[in-house]
Amino acid sequence: MTESTNAWLQFLAQSGASFDQERPHEVTGFGDLPGIPRNVVSPLTDLGLIGATGDDAANFLHNQLTNDVEHLDMGSARLAGYCSPKGRMLASFLMWRGSEGFFLQLPRAIQPAVQKRLQMFILRAKAKLADRGDELPTLGLAGESVGDLLKKWFPSLPAQPWQKSDSEAGTLIRVPDADGLPRYRWTAPVAILVQAWPELVTLATPAATALWRLLDIRAGLPQVTQATQEQFVPQMVNYELIGGVxxxxxxxxGQEIVARSQYLGKLKRRMMLASVDSLDARAGMEVFSSEDPDQPCGMIVNAEPNFSHGCDCLVELKTAAAEAGSVHLGAAGGPVLAFRALPYPLPA
Structure with a gap:
């Protein structure tokens, strides 16, 4: 850990945060919560941040990622995928432009390998990649009243999902609502977030990192993790529907394969939102259809406990499997997935 990481994590610990022993960056909570508070602040310590600078940074990233980088303006953020030559996702990013270059936010656990792979393709381009996550941590804020609170630091709030505002206090990105709650990601130097924290928690309840991931699941936003790297073409996880392609x-x-999946024939696999009465659901776990119990029909993309003795999950699967019979976690005799409507429509 760097000095900045230590300072931020030590501050959170002094503020009542507990941590996962196996994943020391994972904030597991600030005490028990009976459910999702109406206003919540969550340290997103599970996320890393890659900074890209240099005259060729925009062009380099534009030629590596599934989304347009060259025309990304200062008032916007975008999702973007990084694919293998076979069109399978190695990473999913939240991407934005800063005054000095570009930022790519992704799970901390896969950042070193992804950053190393990107670095291999810079060659003679005038571009540099750097790990910026320790010096620029992120808070997730959700709730009916957090916007009014944030106006102290960001007089002009981003009004729509994927809009961005910058100030001396850092970068604020509006992300899609979940459970009807407006949501923001605030990325800033450690000292600024440390100073803001006492005021934030007078209104917003501090909560575990996993609660924010649960809200992402309910918003239908997938995140590629170690368990699911190279498993999905972007459309399998609805990435083109949420602006990531x-x-x-x-x-x-992988562009040819991604384009072929889009334009040649009907997509037979999609990502859906489901709940399951089990706490065992986890990314990379296979699911099985009662109509074809001998082979998996899909895979869990992301899963988190949902305060109801079970998990909410995003699951990629054959669309036919969701329309016929039942779908089970782990095996044909496993717990049944109860499918729910995503907050955006799937194509007919």
Whole structure:
């Protein structure tokens, strides 16, 4: 850990945070919660941040990722995928432009390998990649009243999902609502978040990192993790439906396969939202259809406990399996998945 990481995690510990022993960056809570508070602040310590600078940074990233980087303006953020030559996702990013370059936010656990792979393809381009996550941590804020609170630091709040505001207090990105709650990600230097924290928690209840991931699941936003790298073409996890793929931007690794999946034939696999009466659900776990119990029909993309003795999950599967029979976790005789409507429509 760097000095900045230690300072932020030590501050959170002094503020009542508990941590996962196996994943020391994971804030497991600030005490028991009976459910999702109406206003919540969650340290997103499970996320890493890659900074890209240099004259060729925009062009380099544009040629590597599934979304348009060259035309990304200062008032917007975008999702983007990084694919293998076979079109399978190695990472999913939240991406934005800063005054000095670009930022790519992704799970901390896969950042070193992803950053190393990107670095291999810079070659003679005038671009540099750096790990910026320790010096620029992120808070997730959700709730009916957090916008009014944030106006102290960001007089002009981003009004719509994927809009961004910058101030001396850092970067604030509006992300899609979940459970009817407006949501924001605030990325800033450690000292600024440390100073703001006491005021934030007078209104917002501090909560575990996992609660924010649960809200992402309910918003239908997938995150590629170690367990699911190279498992999905972007459309399998609805990435083009939530703005993560630009089909007009030109070549990137796997682009031909991604385009072929989009334009040739009907997509037979999609990501859906489900609940399951089990706490065993986890990313990478297979699911099985009662109509074809001998082979898996899909895979859990993300899963988190839901305060109801079970888990909410995003599951990628054959659309036919969701329409016929029942779908089970782990085996044909496992717990049944109860499918729910996503907050955005799937194509007919």
């Amino acid at each position: 630009n089909f007009k931007k030109g070549c990137y690794p």
